[in-house]
Amino acid sequence: METGSGRLERVGWAPVRPLAMRDVEEPGPRPTATSCGCVKPALETGNLLTEPIGYLESCFSAKNGTPRQPSICSHSRACLRIRKSIFNNPEHSLLGLEQFSHVWILFVFHKNGHLSCKAKVQPPRLNGVKTGVFSTRSPHRPNAIGLTLAKLEKVEGGAIYLSGIDMIHGTPVLDIKPYIADYDSPQNLIEPLGDFNLQNNQCKPKTVSHCDGKTDSCDQQQLSGYEEPQLYSCTKEKPKCPEDRTSGENNAKHDNSAKIQQSSPEPRERAADLSEESGSCPSPRVAEEQSGPCCLEKRFSEEQADSRLRRGEEAVVAQGHSTEMPPEALPCPFKAAGAAHRSAVPAWVKEAPVTTLGVRFTPHAEMDLEHLTSGEPGIGQASFKYFQSAEEARCAIEAVLSADPRSVYRRKLCQDRLFYFTVDIAHVTCWFGDGFAEVLRIKPASEPVQMSDPAESLVSLGS
């Protein structure tokens, strides 16, 4: 349940379970129960009373249409102001952070409504098939804590500006940590462990090829043999790469001699959509090959950066298994390989049955987008708060839609229904056809997004 401040009630407090059960199951110091049945916060017991360091100002106002992973939409932007109640001088807490290109953001899925106690979830990428919650990036988890690797655009005073995010406006942020490739990314890439057979709901272990070398050429070799999933198909010429401009704008940051992590990741169009699906679960469909063109040409260096990000992401999901195969029957890649440096993901992460969609805009929608940018009479003086151009807005809309943001339920049972989402000041109406999404209208969002923390306010990230 949510509190007035937008936080889940149980955040900071241990799940309310009978003490007798805890006595049996959990060794270690016993928490003390209060009269209300809560457990006293104590580091020793892991019952941490959290206090958000800030509330995110995001270009996504609601869950609908928010990317399922940060890598889906590099144009998605946000700002986080450190609250004065946390540190007297919030800017002091951010000293040195500007030397990093990427940061981990730990946050609360505050709009989940309640904490989840379901051990199995249905990631949209599995199209209705269930798997264990801890093998997914589902927002519905026992402690409702999210983890996102975001690009750090700039640090200004007591605020950080981010891009490549998948959190909604008002998200309570618990912590920021620098991304350090040497610590956070396993050095070697190996192939997916097995084929996730959706028809039989079984995992066929695959011959795993290991690369023990640490050179880029080795990585490259492996990657070149790897089929990239395509996440979006542009209908127009490729726009100017925003990262190019951003890096120019952030010269001061990049010129800093202390900044050494050139190998840091560049979250891009690739996405491991491991989030949970809410709604009903129709029967799984037979796996299909992913198809469709990918218009995002990448520079070689970006490819390398992407590969590093992939390795970082891949480390998150360690073992592939279906819900019907006992986990103990499957090989553990880390133990089997006897190497701590390797990461692996189940095949369903990379070869999901969910197709990447082509995205198109009707002439009407194209006109709407122009109006939105120019702030023409009758439309109002709309101007983007987060996007730096109409082209960025278009790219973000395309990226969101090409990853098919619909729930499995909608995908299967409400195919002809209109789909709405708001990004920045654009309220987008679209529909989905076979293998594509079409944007019908883009109108100014009627209501400004409300902050969870009333002390905070919207800022323009374009400045």
Ligand SMILES: C[S@@+](CC[C@H](N)C(=O)[O-])C[C@H]1O[C@@H](n2cnc3c(N)ncnc32)[C@H](O)[C@@H]1O
């Ligand atoms: C699948 S989760 C992944 C988040 C993070 N990258 C992770 O792995 O923990 C991302 C989805 O969570 C939902 N979401 C984002 N912010 C949220 C919030 N504050 N409360 C509830 N749901 C949120 C959106 O629907 C978004 O598509």
